[in-house]
Amino acid sequence: MRFNEVESDGDLAWLFTRRACMHCTEAGCVKVCPTKAVFHHDLGFVAYDKDKCTGCGYCVEACPFDVPRLDGSRLTGKAKMNKCIFCIDRVTSGLEPACVKTCPPGALDFGERDAMVAKGQARVAELGGDARLYGEEELDGLHVLYVVNHSLKDHKLPVNPEVSPSVTLWQDILQPVGYGVVGVVAGGLLLNYMVARARMVKAKEGK
């Protein structure tokens, strides 16, 4: 939960922004997680299996929304990550997430994404002005949508959230390059062994 006080048109306004996992379609955390402890659930959200977490913390660095938190020892490196798990047990048994259920003023709603997008757009139209629906397009579509009526900066939401280029370089280029290099070298050595042995045996026989 984040609470920001901003001034608009001479008035003070309080903006409450829920800051838990946005369940991105193009999710940095999923991309870097070595054990796939965070993964895309069939229902669309980004699920998290804590047992599989090694505590490497790569997801912490890769998330555009600064969501995952790492609890553990810095010295040994033993740790576990924490983030919103979309109440996976409730959701998969047909219930709404706990946050939706308990939010006193009913500010949160839960449902099929298309229906939620439609609802959000309707609300935006109603509010008019600067209001917009955040999360419809961002990162190929978030599974948490906001109707925001101030600037994104005031809501402390990134204007253009993106999986950083360094993550792409690391995961999509360096990883395969590593396999390629090791494969070529291992193959070369095997070839060298066979050729060198054969030629040395021949040279010996020749004598």
Next chain:
Amino acid sequence: MTHHELVKYSRGARWFHWTITIAALVLAVTGLFLYVPAFSSIAEGGITRVIHRVAAVIFVAAPLLFFLAKPGRSLHFVKEIFTWGKDDLAWLKAAPDYYFGGDEKKMPPQGDMNTGQKLWAVVAFFSALGFVFTGIFMWFLKDTLPAEVFDWMVIVHDLCFIVGGAMLLVHLYLGAIHPRMTESLKSMIKGKVSAEYAQSHHGKWYKEITAGEGDAKGTPGGQGEKQAH
């Protein structure tokens, strides 16, 4: 028999080499569990990451201790591996045929470390620096570093892994498997090589250490130090 054996690596050098080797292999394997997603389930629970840190401490401490114990020899070694000249070019030209089993006599005579060995030592030197530098950031400064910088640390750590790891494969192969390197492994385990092996593989070195002496009792040329005998 002693008459025909030359000391190539001193006891200290051999202990140092195998300590670093074990640390590096443990680091490589525990690192692999994070690098290769298919193996990463082994890292669940984080124990391999603890082992990576223990091995990293050994990997850093061993060279420091060796340096404190033998500063002169260490510096000489570093100087030697960074000294490159015309002879190295000749070696590089002749090497492919030689290593693919060609005529041994076409290979120019070598010092105690040939160009390839120096090359490996240089790569190992720089990748070790890279590993240690980036590793310290990844270990202790995870929450202080901006995300982008942290990613770059992992990227450089991985680059060292790819380059250093590939060259380690070559080193392991040449040291222990290549059909021509008959006494290489022995020299790193027992410390000595036969006079014949020294002549054919390290001709220049053989000449140096036997010059002016009636016998061929060795000096530990591996690290270039003259030993009283």
